Amino acid sequence: KKYNIAVIGATASNDSIGTDIQFGNLTLKVSTLDNFNFSKIDIAFFAAGSKISREHIPQATSKGCIVIDKSSFFRFDKDVPLIVPEANLSDIKNYNIKNIIASPNCCTIPIVTTLKPLDNEAIIKRIVASTYQSVSGAGKLAMDELYNQTKAKYIFDDLPPKIFPKQIAFNLFPHIGDFNQDGSTTEEFKISLELEKIINPYVKSNITCVRVPVFISHAISLNVEFKKQINAKEAEKILKESDSIKLHSISDKLQYSSPIDVAGDDFVHVSRIRNDKSQKNTLSLWITSDNLRKGAALNAVQIAEELVKQYL
Ligand code: 11C
Numbered sequence: 241k242k243y244n245i246a247v248i249g250a251t252a253s254n255d256s257i258g259t260d261i262q263f264g265n266l267t268l269k270v271s272t273l274d275n276f277n278f279s280k281i282d283i284a285f286f287a288a289g290s291k292i293s294r295e296h297i298p299q300a301t302s303k304g305c306i307v308i309d310k311s312s313f314f315r316f317d318k319d320v321p322l323i324v325p326e327a328n329l330s331d332i333k334n335y336n337i338k339n340i341i342a343s344p345n346c347c348t349i350p351i352v353t354t355l356k357p358l359d360n361e362a363i364i365k366r367i368v369a370s371t372y373q374s375v376s377g378a379g380k381l382a383m384d385e386l387y388n389q390t391k392a393k394y395i396f397d398d399l400p401p402k403i404f405p406k407q408i409a410f411n412l413f414p415h416i417g418d419f420n421q422d423g424s425t426t427e428e429f430k431i432s433l434e435l436e437k438i439i440n441p442y443v444k445s446n447i448t449c450v451r452v453p454v455f456i457s458h459a460i461s462l463n464v465e466f467k468k469q470i471n472a473k474e475a476e477k478i479l480k481e482s483d484s485i486k487l488h489s490i491s492d493k494l495q496y497s498s499p500i501d502v503a504g505d506d507f508v509h510v511s512r513i514r515n516d517k518s519q520k521n522t523l524s525l526w527i528t529s530d531n532l533r534k535g536a537a538l539n540a541v542q543i544a545e546e547l548v549k550q551y552l
Pocket residue numbers: 310311312344345346347373374376377378416427430
């Protein structure tokens with residue numbers, strides 16, 4: 241779908257002033273955020289981390305601009321809807337309390353896209369998840385670190401970690417974000433809270449986040465216990481209905497998807513749905529999705545599309 245965009249601008253910190261960035265066929269010159277005039281802008285996307293969101297979003301919203309925030313700063317504010325259109329679109333009606341809509345973490349988005357339709361049917365009680373997160377989740381310098389460290393190893397050299405807490409080339413580690421007092425990490429804690437805000441407040445979850453030496457796409461292994469009766473076949477039938485999900489059934493030739501299969505596409509891929517024989521009403525499944533698309537930019541764009549469709 242095409243929209244009429246009258247003005248489009250790119251802003252960043254003073255370090256980037258004058259830099260060119262591509263937007264479709266347009267080349268945009270980056271201007272400074274410090275005195276950017278938001279009064280002519282209907283929707284602004286903030287994707288520069290919590291500190292910038294905290295400091296600069298009020299500057300935009302006070303001028304009547306609606307902000308779609310990619311950072312975690314406003315996600316748990318009760319007056320800020322946290323939206324994944326496939327899961328909780330109706331919450332978008334509260335966008336004008338603060339003129340801010342938050343977009344969740346790149347693992348929460350594929351999890352709720354998959355699990356909300358199942359929750360509607362059988363009510364989720366508990367989720368146990370392990371994530372396998374690609375380095376692009378941590379940004380460009382993190383991608384460079386995996387690339388350069390891998391290359392260095394092949395010539396028997398060592399490149400000490402700078403961005404990550406440990407060597408990422410030929411390795412993996414259960415450490416994303418900072419450690420909390422209780423031994424969990426900030427990434428794990430955020431995902432649990434986001435699941436409660438989006439799926440339902442009674443959902444209990446235990447999450448382990450793992451960084452893996454993959455450039456793009458996250459994978460997630462899930463074990464989900466439901467209150468009501470549901471089995472793998474029924475779950476497949478429900479998920480087949482979703483336009484955002486590509487279901488890989490046990491009977492398909494390609495029985496499961498891996499990160500490299502899904503990089504560059506917009507779907508949440510769900511495979512290996514099976515009954516957990518150790519406990520009733522419990523399913524195990526495997527999700528992969530491109531963390532830069534449905535896990536990030538695409539979800540924010542979908543929110544903007546819904547905002548335009550319903551309110552602007
Ligand atoms: C990572 N998922 O892979 C993180 C980055 O809550 O928006 C995004 C953190 C967030 O490092």
